[in-house]
Amino acid sequence: NHAAVDIARRASGGKAYLAGDVGPSGTTIAPFGELAFDRAIEIFYEQIKALVEAGVDLIAIETMFDLVEMKACVIAAKEATKGKIPILAHMTFTQDGLTDTGTDPMTAAVTLEGLGVDIIGANCSTGPEHMLPVVQRLGDATARYICVQPNAGLPIQKNGVTIFPATAQDVASYAEKFVDAEANIVGGCCGTPPEYIKLISGMLKR
DSSP states (O other): OHHHHHHHHHHHTTSSOOEEEEOOOSSOBTTTSSBOHHHHHHHHHHHHHHHHHHTOSEEEEEEEOOHHHHHHHHHHHHHHHTTSSOEEEEEOOOTTSSOTTOOOHHHHHHHHHHHTOSEEEEESSSOHHHHHHHHHHHHHHOOSEEEEEOOSSSOEEETTEEEOOOOHHHHHTTHHHHHHTTOSEEOOOTTOOHHHHHHHHHHTOO
16 A cells, blocks of 8 residues: 555656545445454554555545445544545445445435545446436535546446446546536546546536
8 A cells, every 4th residue: 555655646746636545345244244343444444544654645435335334444544544634435326326235325425424524425336327316416415525436337248358338428428417416526437547537627627
């Protein structure tokens, strides 16, 4: 994590904020899984503390489908950051507008605001067309900053290669719609290389 921050800072040349990214544990929190809640906090704290010490500008929790795991990660982040840098918390929603564990956007937003995160978001899982109503519901539920990072559509397999079907223009065409839905930060997740982000940025410069 220290090396990653150093590489990113040198690459950005001081022209960008650096987010310390924290993803899900890869398992399920008790009582539905084997990872104890307190142990999850310890694991997340270890990584987040390293990122904070390395000098990130914010902590970005992403691709969380379980609100309980998100809670453990936010608790760890609050302890590690001591309120000195912002915390961004992304849940990931399916095409039906719920997380894999059945949480709707409004419940997620109210819970995350109650946990004291600074920015509430949605990332991964779907293309922009399915993420737009999620962002609208987040905007209805909270006055906190909102971040949205959709995939370039749902991945498909073609000749053994994973393909994301949405073009840069397809994804960027939703940028203004996301802003109209109260999003403050707009980007991309899986399948959105630099040219996608550059096009989004150009459309939202004003």
